[in-house]
Amino acid sequence: xxxxxxxxxxxxxxxxxxxxxxxxxxxxxxxxxxxxxxxxxxxxxxxxxxxxxxxxxxxxxxxxxxxxxxxxxxxxxxxxxxxxxxxxxxxxxxxxxxxxxxxxxxxxxxxxxxxxxxxxxxxxxxxxxxxxxxxxxxxxxxxxxxxxxxxxxxxxxxxxxxxxxxxxxxxxxxxxxxx
Amino acid sequence: xxxxxxxxxxxxxxxxxxxxxxxxxxxxxxxxxxxxxxxxxxxxxxxxxxxxxxxxxxxxxxxxxxxxxxxxxxxxxxxxxxxxxxxxxxxxxxxxxxxxxxxxxxxxxxxxxxxxxxxxxxxxxxxxxxxxxxxxxxxxxxxxxxxxxx
Numbered sequence: 001x002x003x004x005x006x007x008x009x010x011x012x013x014x015x016x017x018x019x020x021x022x023x024x025x026x027x028x029x030x031x032x033x034x035x036x037x038x039x040x041x042x043x044x045x046x047x048x049x050x051x052x053x054x055x056x057x058x059x060x061x062x063x064x065x066x067x068x069x070x071x072x073x074x075x076x077x078x079x080x081x082x083x084x085x086x087x088x089x090x091x092x093x094x095x096x097x098x099x100x101x102x103x104x105x106x107x108x109x110x111x112x113x114x115x116x117x118x119x120x121x122x123x124x125x126x127x128x129x130x131x132x133x134x135x136x137x138x139x140x141x142x143x144x145x146x147x148x149x150x151x152x153x154x155x156x157x158x159x160x161x162x163x164x165x166x167x168x169x170x171x172x173x174x175x176x177x178x179x
Numbered sequence: 180x181x182x183x184x185x186x187x188x189x190x191x192x193x194x195x196x197x198x199x200x201x202x203x204x205x206x207x208x209x210x211x212x213x214x215x216x217x218x219x220x221x222x223x224x225x226x227x228x229x230x231x232x233x234x235x236x237x238x239x240x241x242x243x244x245x246x247x248x249x250x251x252x253x254x255x256x257x258x259x260x261x262x263x264x265x266x267x268x269x270x271x272x273x274x275x276x277x278x279x280x281x282x283x284x285x286x287x288x289x290x291x292x293x294x295x296x297x298x299x300x301x302x303x304x305x306x307x308x309x310x311x312x313x314x315x316x317x318x319x320x321x322x323x324x325x326x327x328x329x
Contacts, residue, residue, distance in 0.1 A: 156191075156193070156197055157218075158198065159217045159218065159219075160217070160218045162219050172197075
């Protein structure tokens with residue numbers, strides 16, 4: 001701040017003192033704010049580092065637990081081979097409805113068979129492979145039928161098994177003879 | 180391979196609400212990690228993300244955290260502490276479990292294609308008039324049903 005002296009514009013010394021005091025007080029207040037913010041910043045960074053260490057430690061513990069589980073459960077049997085796919089393989093990021101290059105529609109008869117097989121065990125989670133084996137139909141036909149039944153809101157995905165994939169259940173209204 | 184996202188095309192809101200209901204305890208609460216495990220999702224937050232949206236539309240509610248005295252825990256800034264447990268609201272339960280009667284379904288099945296266009300207009304108008312939760316979920320149900328991801 002340029003010093004204002006009587007030689008420049010004749011401002012009274014008392015007013016100059018007051019202005020200087022205000023400026024000093026403002027600077028002190030700003031310095032306080034800066035100091036507080038710096039303290040907050042240091043706390044935030046320090047806190048985050050603590051959390052990052054805790055996350056890393058948790059990952060290590062998870063690895064050890066998984067190793068112990070693997071040792072106790074023993075070697076898992078090899079998964080059942082799926083029939084060879086036709087066309088592009090489906091994307092794995094989302095659950096999706098599967099991708100199928102075939103444009104044919106499954107017959108109503110097959111759809112009814114699948115629904116009847118599920119109604120025989122209305123409270124169960126149904127695995128497409130088990131339905132296919134029970135009815136003697138291909139997995140492609142079963143998937144098409146299940147997609148059709150999902151579209152009609154007669155069945156739903158109940159869970160997704162890490163090995164067996166989507167497991168289906170009847171919708172509440174499909175358990176009886178609502179449709 | 181665990182799934183990293185769960186879009187409306189992957190699973191309808193109704194299916195998701197029923198999965199929540201499948202794993203509910205006696206008070207109706209379900210932990211979001213339980214849902215993530217049931218659907219083989221890569222992380223809890225994939226389930227939490229859908230639950231947060233459903234909560235915004237009024238279909239689910241989130242459990243508040245309480246202290247030993249039963250008082251709701253609140254942060255200094257006034258925000259409430261929540262747990263990771265969720266449950267269906269009354270509206271959410273009705274949407275998850277509601278269904279058409281057999282005669283209602285049969286009436287709809289008998290409509291011709293041209294009549295279905297009029298029904299569609301009626302449905303969209305109704306969706307605009309109903310309360311926020313049902314209207315929003317009706318719109319999402321339409322999007323799920325019309326998705327071409329098959």
